[in-house]
Every structure is written in C-alpha cells, then in structure tokens.
Amino acid sequence: xxxxxxxxxxxxxxxxxxxxxxxxxxxxxxxxxxxxxxxxxxxxxxxxxxxxxxxxxxxxxxxxxxxxxxxxxxxxxxxxxxxxxxxxxxxxxxxxxxxxxxxxxxxxxxxxxxxxxxxxxxxxxxxxxxxxxx
Amino acid sequence: xxxxxxxxxxxxxxxxxxxxxxxxxxxxxxxxxxxxxxxxxxxxxxxxxxxxxxxxxxxxxxxxxxxxxxxxxxxxxxxxxxxxxxxxxxxxxxxxxxxxxxxxxxxxxxxxxxxxxxxxxxxxxxxxxxxxxx
Amino acid sequence: xxxxxxxxxxxxxxxxxxxxxxxxxxxxxxxxxxxxxxxxxxxxxxxxxxxxxxxxxxxxxxxxxxxxxxxxxxxxxxxxxxxxxxxxxxxxxxxxxxxxxxxxxxxxxxxxxxxxxxxxxxxxxxxxxxxxxx
Amino acid sequence: xxxxxxxxxxxxxxxxxxxxxxxxxxxxxxxxxxxxxxxxxxxxxxxxxxxxxxxxxxxxxxxxxxxxxxxxxxxxxxxxxxxxxxxxxxxxxxxxxxxxxxxxxxxxxxxxxxxxxxxxxxxxxxxxxxxxxx
Numbered sequence: 001x002x003x004x005x006x007x008x009x010x011x012x013x014x015x016x017x018x019x020x021x022x023x024x025x026x027x028x029x030x031x032x033x034x035x036x037x038x039x040x041x042x043x044x045x046x047x048x049x050x051x052x053x054x055x056x057x058x059x060x061x062x063x064x065x066x067x068x069x070x071x072x073x074x075x076x077x078x079x080x081x082x083x084x085x086x087x088x089x090x091x092x093x094x095x096x097x098x099x100x101x102x103x104x105x106x107x108x109x110x111x112x113x114x115x116x117x118x119x120x121x122x123x124x125x126x127x128x129x130x131x132x133x134x
Numbered sequence: 135x136x137x138x139x140x141x142x143x144x145x146x147x148x149x150x151x152x153x154x155x156x157x158x159x160x161x162x163x164x165x166x167x168x169x170x171x172x173x174x175x176x177x178x179x180x181x182x183x184x185x186x187x188x189x190x191x192x193x194x195x196x197x198x199x200x201x202x203x204x205x206x207x208x209x210x211x212x213x214x215x216x217x218x219x220x221x222x223x224x225x226x227x228x229x230x231x232x233x234x235x236x237x238x239x240x241x242x243x244x245x246x247x248x249x250x251x252x253x254x255x256x257x258x259x260x261x262x263x264x265x266x267x268x
Numbered sequence: 269x270x271x272x273x274x275x276x277x278x279x280x281x282x283x284x285x286x287x288x289x290x291x292x293x294x295x296x297x298x299x300x301x302x303x304x305x306x307x308x309x310x311x312x313x314x315x316x317x318x319x320x321x322x323x324x325x326x327x328x329x330x331x332x333x334x335x336x337x338x339x340x341x342x343x344x345x346x347x348x349x350x351x352x353x354x355x356x357x358x359x360x361x362x363x364x365x366x367x368x369x370x371x372x373x374x375x376x377x378x379x380x381x382x383x384x385x386x387x388x389x390x391x392x393x394x395x396x397x398x399x400x401x402x
Numbered sequence: 403x404x405x406x407x408x409x410x411x412x413x414x415x416x417x418x419x420x421x422x423x424x425x426x427x428x429x430x431x432x433x434x435x436x437x438x439x440x441x442x443x444x445x446x447x448x449x450x451x452x453x454x455x456x457x458x459x460x461x462x463x464x465x466x467x468x469x470x471x472x473x474x475x476x477x478x479x480x481x482x483x484x485x486x487x488x489x490x491x492x493x494x495x496x497x498x499x500x501x502x503x504x505x506x507x508x509x510x511x512x513x514x515x516x517x518x519x520x521x522x523x524x525x526x527x528x529x530x531x532x533x534x535x536x
Contacts, residue, residue: 273445274435275436275444275445275447276437299408301409302408303407311407312473313447314447317447317448318447339446339478340480341478341480343476343477343478345474346472346473
C-alpha cells in the first residue's frame with residue numbers, strides 16, 4: 001500500500017515488502033522507460049524513482065505511527081547500467097529515526113543476475129503532530 | 135535533440151536549450167506524474183528525472199565533440215513541493231570538464247512563480263575514444 | 269565570531285564575513301594540512317572542514333535569532349587539487365530556511381588564481397525552542 | 403602505510419586495517435578537535451577527514467596494483483554527535499572498481515558504545531598509466 005502513488009504505478013513499479021525499517025521494490029523493464037535507445041537500458045530517472053519510493057517505504061515502515069514524510073535530499077551512485085530487458089529490484093533500510101529526520105540507505109540490482117546497479121543514501125523529513133502547531 | 139530519450143519524452147519533458155555548458159528544460163504538470171494524490175504535487179522522481187536529463191544536456195553542450203556520457207552520481211535537495219498544476223522548469227550549468235569527468239549544478243523551479251523547488255549537483259563520466267581502447 | 273571553534277582555529281581557518289545568509293571563510297596553506305606529501309596539496313578533509321564551517325556560518329547569518337544548528341548531511345565535489353602554498357577561500361549562500369531545515373551551497377577556490385577547487389551542498393537541522401519541548 | 407599523510411597524522415588518526423577492499427581507521431578524542439566548546443563533541447570536519455581517508459584506504463586495498471587516486475565527491479550524513487571523550491572508529495568497503503572510478507561506502511561510530519555517528523558514500527577517480535598518455 002505504501003508505494004501506490006500514481007507516478008510509481010504509472011511506470012510499473014511496486015513496493016513488494018515494507019516492515020520494521022526494511023523495504024523491497026521492483027520495476028519491470030518496459031520500452032517507454034528506456035534512457036538510451038541504442039542500448040535499451042532503462043533511464044537513470046526510473047532507477048532514482050524506484051530508490052526514492054523504496055526509501056520512503058522503508059522510513060514509513062520504521063515509524064510507530066503513520067506520519068507525513070518528505071524526501072529532504074538523496075544521493076544516487078550509478079555503478080553500472082541496468083541490463084536490457086531485465087526487471088530491477090531494490091532494497092532499502094532505514095538506519096536512524098530522530099524526532100524530525102530519518103536516514104536511509106538502499107541499492108538497486110538486476111533481478112536476474114543480482115549485479116548492483118545503483119546505491120542510494122537519503123534523508124527524509126518527518127512531520128509530527130506537535131511540530132505542526134509550532 | 136539532446137533530450138529526446140523515450141523516457142523523458144514519455145513523461146512529457148523537453149530540453150528547450152543547451153549551449154556552451156548551459157541548459158534549460160521544462161516539464162508540464164500531468165495527472166500521471168503525481169506523487170501524492172492528496173496534494174496533487176508531482177513525484178520527486180519526476181523532478182529528479184528532469185534534473186538528471188538537464189544536467190546531461192548541459193554536459194553535452196560543454197563538450198567540443200559529442201561523446202558518450204553517463205551519470206556517475208547525483209545529489210538532489212528538495213527545498214519545497216512543486217505547485218499543483220504548474221509546469222516545472224530547470225536550469226543547469228556544467229562547471230568543469232576534465233578528461234574523464236564533468237561536474238554540473240542545476241535547479242528546478244515552478245514556472246509560474248519562480249520558487250525554487252530543488253537543487254542538484256552531479257558528476258558525469260565521459261567516454262573518450264582513446265580511453266575505450268585501454 | 270561564528271567560526272571560532274577550537275577545531276577550525278586549530279587548523280588556522282577563519283570566517284571573515286557572515287551576513288544575510290552569505291558567508292566567506294579563509295584558510296592559509298600550512299605544512300601540517302598537507303594530504304599528499306609528493307605534491308604538497310592540502311588534504312580534502314581540510315577543504316571539507318572549511319566548507320562545513322562556512323556553510324554553518326551562512327545558515328547562522330540567515331536566521332532571525334541565534335539557534336543551535338547541526339550539519340545533517342553534506343556533499344563535496346572536488347573539482348581540482350588545491351594549489352601548493354596558496355591560501356584557500358570559500359563562499360557560501362543559504363538558499364532556503366524552513367522551520368527545521370536550512371539548505372546551503374558553497375564553493376572553495378585558490379585565493380591567488382580564483383580557480384574553483386570544490387563545490388558543496390549541505391542541509392542543516394535547526395533546533396527551535398518550541399521543538400525541543402516536543 | 404596507506405593512511406600516513408601529514409594531515410591525518412596531525413589530527414591523530416590512523417588506518418588500522420586495509421585489505422581486499424575493506425578498511426578500518428581510528429581517531430582518538432582530543433581537545434583541539436572539538437567543534438562545539440559547550441558539548442565537547444568532535445567537529446564534523448574531523449569525522450569527514452576520517453571517512454575520506456578511510457574510503458581512500460579501502461579503494462587502494464581493492465586495486466591489483468598501486469594507482470594514484472583522488473576523491474571525486476563524497477556525501478556525509480551525520481546521524482548523531484560523537485560522544486565526548488570517546489575515540490571514533492570507522493569502517494569502509496569498496497563496492498565497485500571500474501576502469502576509472504571506484505565507489506565506496508563507510509560509516510563511523512563511537513568506539514565504546516558502537517553507536518553509528520555518520521554514514522559516507524564516495525566516488526574516487528583512478529589514474530591508470532594508459533589513461534595518462536591519452
């Protein structure tokens with residue numbers, strides 16, 4: 001349920017697990033997600049979207065109560081291009097939750113060969129009820 | 135021409151200018167790009183895609199000859215949510231080109247009110263002909 | 269006054285200006301700051317320290333009242349090595365202050381030739397009085 | 403041997419292990435490394451220096467032959483302040499080495515209580531002999 005935003009659904013992504021600060025997501029290869037027509041590899045923006053959504057899901061699953069969260073910043077490292085025609089899966093872990101901030105790390109890899117494609121580190125802002133009245 | 139990848143076209147984005155290391159891009163608001171159904175604001179992944187494409191265009195326009203480039207890493211800072219129903223425009227500048235790496239900075243803002251939505255810093259890898267034989 | 273921490277003083281750095289969200293800092297070349305004995309260039313950690321301190325000073329100067337701040341995260345891009353024997357100066361600008369977060373961008377360059385050495389983007393957390401009681 | 407630069411030695415740091423892409427480093431608490439006189443916690447710049455040096459050591463230890471390396475960019479996330487009076491230890495792992503770039507991840511924690519203080523992701527540039535002649 002965590003990952004069902006119109007955008008992420010539109011590109012065919014789904015969050016397959018999110019529990020206790022750990023999350024997994026998956027996106028199938030599709031022609032309209034291609035970044036480079038010559039190679040057929042998926043656009044970096046798709047992988048970033050996957051990681052962003054996934055990290056958010058990990059944060060949500062680490063909270064004791066549902067809270068509005070927002071990506072504050074994220075860094076993506078692209079280790080290698082995604083393989084043509086292959087689904088991409090991602091995993092993320094929420095490493096720390098403070099009153100206002102949560103820190104997450106994640107990675108994406110080709111589903112078939114388990115090769116790591118990208119790394120991600122992100123900080124999310126949490127909006128707690130008491131803070132909103134300040 | 136720089137920005138015509140299937141992915142970026144599919145989400146309705148276009149690079150409107152790229153010259154001498156400077157580039158501009160634009161993306162219209164669309165329902166299928168929404169990240170949060172309650173607010174109607176565009177998904178962070180769309181803004182990241184815009185900035186990634188835009189930074190690549192700035193790098194390409196800074197080169198003396200066309201070269202294959204790849205995003206090595208990028209950092210996005212989300213300063214505020216995009217406004218609902220408003221187009222987003224972005225600007226990027228390539229600040230440095232070395233033999234193998236190019237550094238870029240960019241930002242995205244609401245077209246109507248010029249409010250800055252996001253900042254971006256990225257490094258791209260350049261694949262020069264002589265390096266490929268090594 | 270903003271920059272007078274024991275650490276920054278110990279490495280010979282000083283914040284020379286901080287006003288309205290803009291700040292400048294300077295550090296002289298010194299033998300004990302060298303990162304690579306073969307070239308005599310200053311260690312990246314020194315430049316990072318300069319940029320971190322500088323960004324904090326820019327944030328402080330953007331606030332209406334003094335508040336405890338803490339670096340949440342920062343990204344440094346090293347564009348080229350610092351020149352041997354040359355002082356390094358840095359400039360930073362606080363681009364956005366929200367209730368809990370401030371965003372800053374900065375850069376460092378050789379004092380003598382104005383060549384940009386490094387770029388920096390950072391997020392700082394602000395601790396406002398009302399938030400502390402939550 | 404990897405970590406013996408004048409700078410890192412001057413602040414009392416040492417790389418205690420570096421093998422097969424894994425590295426560990428340590429730095430003792432010292433008064434002149436304090437960032438905030440009120441709390442006695444070590445300056446973020448010191449932790450960044452530790453992580454930068456450590457990541458470089460992990461990269462060096464992952465190479466088949468010694469090569470000149472340079473930090474291209476790094477991102478630090480500060481999860482919590484270092485404990486006063488406590489040594490800080492760090493661990494890093496080189497996750498990928500391509501022809502020109504190496505990617506590393508690391509973390510720093512209080513030696514006594516194992517609490518994670520900071521995370522780090524970095525990219526290093528490798529200068530291979532054949533590339534230099536290009």
